[in-house]
Amino acid sequence: MTINRRIVDDFDDGGAVTVLTGPDSGRGAYACSVRTPYGEGAVIPEGPAKGFVIGPDVTGARRG
Template sequence: MSSAGRLADSGLDIYQDGNIIRGRKVCIPDLFVGLEDLDEIPDEEGLGVDATRVPLVAEIVSPGKEAHRWDHIRKRRWYAQAGIPVYVVIDDFDDEGTGTVFSAPDPEKGTYATKTTVGYGTSVVIPDGPAKGLTIGEELTRA
């Protein structure tokens, strides 16, 4: 698992390609936010990071219907069932490109109560959860 950058003075870091563990299932997001010291939040078997300790995951959608279905439906359900507070999807292939922030998960239903979608070139602010107030700047979604 590699660090992609620190979130200033938060005790949190951004990671790439790490295993997020929920029960006996694993998901590997493109990015996730976790404690700077991941040794403090391992899963019971040491195979990755316990999903209950991950405040935010992000996926960048790859081309194709299957990738779209995977990131927009299957992973969204998986992350909501895991109780991950915020799920971000960056999608180059949705119209002119969109950034979507899902928040307020309902683990029993496998859904998120809140969805905010913006077109590329527009900033979006995480509305709630541990990453509340974090801005995904227009630089990340500029066409």
């Protein structure tokens, strides 16, 4: 069985969205991590939310 979970976390210096994909429950880690600064669009790469953009309309401008 394949688990396709995504976690979106917007805590980082100056503001960034981190999208984690490819969970590996055996290792307790994710196969891929993509960070996008606030003010730019972070696109969900796969799964049911594929193509959804978390952009400045959600996060606002880059801080700091």
